[in-house]
Amino acid sequence: MATAPHMELRNVGKRFGGVQAVADLSLSIDRGTIHALVGENGAGKSTVGKMIAGVHRPDAGELLLDGRVVRYHAPRDALADGVTIIAQELALVPQRSVLENVFLRSGRASHLTARDKRQRYAELQEEAGFEVPADVRVASLRVADQQKVEILKALARDAQLIVMDEPTAVLNSAETERLFHAVRALRDRGTSIVFVSHFLEDVLSLVDTVTILRDGKHIRTGPAAQESPETLVTGMLGRTFDTSFPEKVPVAQDAPVVAAVRGLCAAGFVKDISFDVRAGEIVGLAGLVGSGRSEVARAIFGADKRDAGDVEVAGEAVDIASPRDGVRAGIALLPEDRKGQGLLMQRSILDNITLPHLDRVSAGGVVSPVREQKAVDDLISRIGIRASSPAAKVNTLSGGNQQKVLFAKWLFGRPSLLITDEPTRGVDVGAKRAIYELIHSLAAEGVGVLVISSELEEVLGLAHRVLVLREGRLVAEFDQSQMSEESVMRAIFAADAGDGEGLAS
Secondary structure, X not given: OOOOOOEEEEEEEEEEOOEEEEEXXXXXXXXXXXXXXXXXXXXXXXXXXXXXXXXXXXXXXXXXEOOEEEOOOOHHHHHHOOEEXXXXXXXXXOOOEHHHHHHOOOHHHHHOOHHHHHHHHHHHHHHHOOOOOOOOEHHHOOHHHHHHHHHHHHHHOOOOEEEEXXXXXXXXXXXXXXXXXXXXXXXXXXXXXXXXOOOHHHHHHHXXXXXXXXXXXXXXXXXXXXXOHHHHHHHHHXXXXXXXXOOOOOOOXXXXXXXXXXXXXXXXXXXXXXXXXXXXXXXXXXOOOOOOHHHHHHHHHOOOOEEEEEEEEOOEEEOOOOHHHHHHOOEXXXXXXXXXXHOOOOOEHHHHHHHHHHHHHEEOOEEOHHHHHHHHHHHHHHHOOOOXXXXXXXXXXXXXXXXXXXXXXXXXXXXXXXXXXXXXXOOOHHHHHHHHHHHHHHHHOOOEEEEEOOOHHHHHHHOOEEEEEEOOEXXXXXXXXXXXXXXXXXXXXXXXXXXXXXXXX
């Protein structure tokens, strides 16, 4: 007699207002397997995962767990059945310690002594393959470490089916591989994993089964071994698609320096950073999470205080003590956390784009709705933001369109230097390509671009030149003829920097 699937969705549908997020979807998740859901932003992946875990209730159809119909009204109902989710939006208590968060509302831990919890926490870290200090406040952690806390929390609940929604989005390659080791170990002991990801290479290297979704509909399900990135993209988009990076346009030899950083020290960690960015040049900033990449960006822009050093824009020294100063100097920063630092999620597209630039659409201190609307319409058209109207709230958009709104916000007035920190985090392959082309088009117009990314392939594919940070210091530089994945990785991990030009280490 055939064994029932661990989780089965039969003719499931889910609507949000006038949007049909999932339509008549049927899907089976076998026990003890890693099952990926892939698709463009807005394809329904996260919605399916959240219905499985009780975050959303289906409007139609039914869910079966081990052959039994279940109706979850809240995540706690699913957790009682051994089903939980690690969501994109971290569900942590910022002012509580890591240890408290990991065992918060964990039934298994309710009877453990403080000593037993610490012993169990050590076991969870060993199982996951990474470490996070137990007693620090979650609010003090970087996004990558907060993601690790979410993973440890899910493991502490001893769930039998775990939905992982973009769990590697904030992890570097080494951390991702350690997570994959933990996920495989969970599978091998019988845990079922639903893995939602935009990283197709990761999907194919990890999972057993892949389901492709498009516009909320099921396209196909099959063994991962029979798929390739190209076949997945074709299924996701309904057409073939060029997944390569746009061709790099050489930087003119006489291109002026648009931004110069000299002796930058910040956050008590970044030490003596100096580099130039020329007009039309894309410079990649590579390094492990925690190497100081974001701290450098924030200090240049004025979001964090500089302890020492100077910044010049177009050959003139500028005094930047706040983001407002940075904007006035011609610098724009797209932060790594678009929801927490970059966008007002409950406000409209129009508001998000124009709020930092109201003086540009005002006369005599009064905003001109006509000028404001025209400027926003032009940016929406240029950048390719897909939305019902400029009045649509940003939280109703897909991740890729949210990121495009962030670009539009800072391109309202063309900057001299554009700093993009994780520019394609949480966006699908189609949106990635659109963002890459946008970055290249800005460089072609003479904007200097500083790209920070945890995806080394992205850094190498976009940049004319790569700088490597390690422990707050600039340790290597590679031009177009020198840069390769091997040489940059060796510099990142403190091995011989190879053919690159070694700097202070």
